[in-house]
Amino acid sequence: MTIRAPAVAGRFYQASPLGLRKQIQQWFAEPCDAELMPRALIVPHAGYMFSGKVAASAFRWLKKAHSPYRKVILIGPSHHYAFDGCALPADQYFATPLGEVKIDLQGVEKLSHLNDIELSDHIHELEHCLEVQLPFLQSCLSAFTLLPILTSRIAPSRLAQIIDPLWQDDTLLVISSDLSHYHPYADAQDIDHRTLKVIETFDPSLTPQQACGSTGINTLLLLAKQRGYFLTQLEYKNSGDTEAGDKERVVGYVSYLVSTTTQTGPE
Template structure:
């Protein structure tokens, strides 16, 4: 199979291209409240949530909108997220040549896949990728913010952040490469408990402490990997939006999921 088709269009986000474009443009267009916060330094990475767009879409857009002004230089995207359906050792890459969404096809970075597939901590599995939402929900945002780019989609399971950092460090070089980490925060606590837990988690992120657990962030491996490399490189990190599902019209306050978005940029 050369193309991975969208698995969660119509569930996590709209399957209608026209509606999807309209929704994303509305969220991604700066207004008077956020136009002054657009990052001027080269953006090297994002942390963004991966829930349904009715819950976390605007949170993700808070980071993605900063990319539009820098789209001309970004030609490669490394996208890291947790595997929700399968448990395995290491990381998983697809063998497909394209990932598709209602907005079109994105070419896979075949050169990087070929380099990584020789490594023991990497497996190539289209099955692992087929139904996974953590990476897919980021794709329409990337298609709306960037121009021509290739994608390296990497799912993590039982693997240490230090190993993942060693894998991607040689690939995440140069201004043309963006790292996107897909992660929600805490899951299924009460509203007040989630606020307390997520506030502590964000404090650790902002101190570049690569010690997050899956209970604090379901994509903790990817976040910890980013924190290791960002601290080593002297990058700066800025929180954009933090809420939980209880803050949205679609959620209640009894069992909530936390969401946050960050941009990581070169120092001023």
């Protein structure tokens, strides 16, 4: 049995299981105003002191829904390595302070035969963008297998072809992405709000300058539009809105919920 050890526990989030559970439970205690079953989520991937609350605003819908999901496809951008296609791990488990998550070995086997897919524990070893989502998922789902996909040079249309047959009723799709990086506060807000308008029109044209996980978001937009799904923005902030950040060089964060029905207000 091979296990990927946590790479950013104690830096991006608490290494203490007790402290980590307590922090996530506090965020999950905030209310959700409607009943929507998430089919997919877009969530940020910075340190929890910066973006954890924004990520939790999406994951608590999953927690509330008591979802039937037994599989999770988790997609994020490779921050350390550039390569053609996508990378899957050969490891059998990913570990966090909350325990071990079993890799979807059947999914890995199915995709590993494609020219676009590389099996590489090395590419996954230091990557934070997928790891930071795992404690949230472990706090929402009683048992699940994980298909962790790191993207590099691949067209969203091609990734959508790869993902589409795997995104079944028992499977949640999670896209890990931050927004703009290192602009002054007001400039970042302007850039990000224009980016959000692009996302909300299901326009799969985002660039890495607008969102570091643009490939994953564009892929989701293609699939969600094709399936007639709805998109609900939950929370937008940037690092300058937190006690840990300043307003000179900020990073933007947003959370979205994708569902088969839309939220309706009182008549």
